[in-house]
Amino acid sequence: MTRLRPQRLGVAIWLAVMCTAVFLPVPEFWITLANYIGLYSLVALGLVLLTGIAGMTSFGQAAFVGLGAYASALVTTQYGGSPWVGLVAGIALVVLAAGALGAITMRLSGHYLPLGTIAWGLSLFYLFGNLELLKKFDGITGIPPINFLGVELQSGRNLYLLIWVIVALAVLAVLNLLDSRTGRAIRALRGGLVMAESCGVNTARTKLLAFVLAAVLAGLSGWLYAHLQRAVNPTPFGLNAGITYLFMAVVGGAGYVWGALAGAALMTILGDWLQNILPKLLGQSGNFEVIVSGMLLILLLQRAPGGLWPMVLRVVGMFKRGTATGEHPQLPAPIGLQNAQLAQPLPRRPQAAAGSTxxxxxxxxxxxxxxxxxxxxxxxxxxxxxxxxxxxxxxxxxxxxxxxxxxxxxxxxxxxxxxxxxxxxxxxxxxxxxMARTFQHVRLLPAMSVIENVAIGAHLRGHRGWMAGVMRANRIEEASIFAEAQAQLDRVGLGADALREAGSLALGQQRLLEIARALAGDxxxxxxxxxxxxxxxxxxxxxxxxxxxxxxxxxxxxxxxxxxxxxxxxxxxxxxxxxxxxxxxxxxxxxxxxxxxxxxxxxxxx
The missing domain is CATH 3.40.50.300 (P-loop containing nucleotide triphosphate hydrolases)
Structure with missing residues (x-):
């Protein structure tokens, strides 16, 4: 089965299961808990893209949640706009703020990068609490409900379907993005900036794009939060919340899209359960759930350093490390291989005249x-x-x-x-x-398939951007790039290993893979x-x-x-x-x- 169909089928099944709950006689508290899991999942999903995949740690995502919430609250209460106008205003404000902050922050590296995100996260938090326009720490109240197709979504149960449809669309969009030319460029950041730049990837622009997209998902969560709560104040948008969001992504599995949902669900449910049971066990009230949940999360990360989702995959047998015949396990085929019949020859540059320098x-x-x-x-x-x-x-x-x-x-x-x-x-x-090159010390993306590593080398031979990837409007270009990648793998003798993990190859084969990647750039x-x-x-x-x-x-x-x-x-x-x-x-x-x-x-x- 191809990769595209399981992705879309999985999203559809998961959405259907989640949406069924609202039509069942489940307690209102369960609906409220599920709503918050959905809101947190959006932020964690952005952190999976930014931290787990692009390799840039951010503690400041809660500030972008606040920007989305406050922008819609201000538009709807002070200027009489609808919540949908508030959504547009919130996303626009988040894009502007993330673009400005990212242009500065993304230049940092090492421990300076997370410290930079802490600095502007704290700055925005105190900005929310000190602006008279935003009613300081009292916040804004009287936010109107979202009106969808003439129906006012006044309660959590009414808003439940909208939240989870948006979460499902966000998951599908990120999956599509990562399986595209731009997504490979984002993943290439993990292989080192020198390797990515040698393949033609504009690493500065790619890092900024990942930062802005993660901020947009956080701002979207803030918009939903404002109209779910019908009031906003600075408290939920501080540094503690930013740390919690990052924990959700890491605990769920920072390198996995579905890990964002797993981490958000685990930490939300665990926190609520401990908050209810610990006072009864200890005979006194307090924030004991923070202590106990912290200890449990440390234990989990010791046992499963990659997070919860990879552990789930191993349990259900989705990642087999071998087959009955002793063959190497195959990764799912990318979209470019699924549409191989659409492939067209990529343009080639003319070679220099014989004997010329x-x-x-x-x-x-x-x-x-x-x-x-x-x-x-x-x-x-x-x-x-x-x-x-x-x-x-x-x-x-x-x-x-x-x-x-x-x-x-x-x-x-x-x-x-x-x-x-x-x-x-x-x-x-x-x-x-x-000009194309290989490296003395092999630089590959070991968790990606062999053919996707080669496709990165053909980055400059495509031109479709991130939006085309999200909308799946890049099928012909992707098919053409992967046809070229397969041809170069055949050329170096690795054609049969196209869907193996690159990290599973022997060193000699990895060097041949680097040559194939260089040749893909023509x-x-x-x-x-x-x-x-x-x-x-x-x-x-x-x-x-x-x-x-x-x-x-x-x-x-x-x-x-x-x-x-x-x-x-x-x-x-x-x-x-x-x-x-x-x-x-x-x-x-x-x-x-x-x-x-x-x-x-x-x-x-x-």
């Missing part, structure tokens, strides 16, 4: 303080040529590689690509120009950083045959490698570096017998 490095120099890592090195790569860059450990090869690929800036010198000067440009700009120049490391003898022979085939098709290759036997039988020319300086440049046989090379590798001969 495509990459020209002129007196490249890189210093780190007083250390000269690369000392005025020059070389060029011609069209349809494999140039080897070799040298002993510490020779400066990796630094030179990073200078060419845009990861590091030059101290002096120039780099020209396809006739244009490119030093100072980003890796993303170089990827757009036709490069003019391919930069390979030790591609033969970890490969067995037969795999090296297959890799050499692949690189010769690419050379015959006009692809230029710059190869950094330690395996001299592999290099000597493959490259057209060699550049040898030692202590940051180019010591020899020429044909492989001449380089092999050069006394300077022998001395650099062996320390000289008697």
């Amino acid at each position: 495509v990459l020209d490095v002129r007196s490249a120099r890189k210093t780190f303080g007083g250390l000269v890592a690369v000392n005025d090195v020059s070389f060029s790569v011609n069209a349809g040529e494999i140039l080897g860059l070799i040298g002993p450990n510490g020779a400066g090869k990796s630094t030179m590689f990073n200078l060419v690929s845009g990861v590091l800036p030059l101290t002096s010198g120039e780099v020209h690509f396809a006739g244009e000067r490119i030093d100072g440009k980003t890796s993303r700009a170089l990827a757009r120009a036709g 490069p003019v120049v391919l930069l390979l950083d030790e591609p033969a490391a970890g490969l067995r003898h037969q795999e090296k022979l297959a890799l050499a045959a692949l690189l010769r085939d690419l050379r015959s098709q006009g692809v230029s290759i710059l190869l950094v490698e330690h395996d001299m036997e592999f290099v000597m039988g493959l490259v057209d020319r060699l550049v040898v570096m030692d202590f940051g300086t180019r010591i020899v440049h020429g044909l492989p046989e001449a380089v092999r017998n050069n006394p300077a090379v022998i001395e650099a590798y062996l320390g000289g001969v008697e």
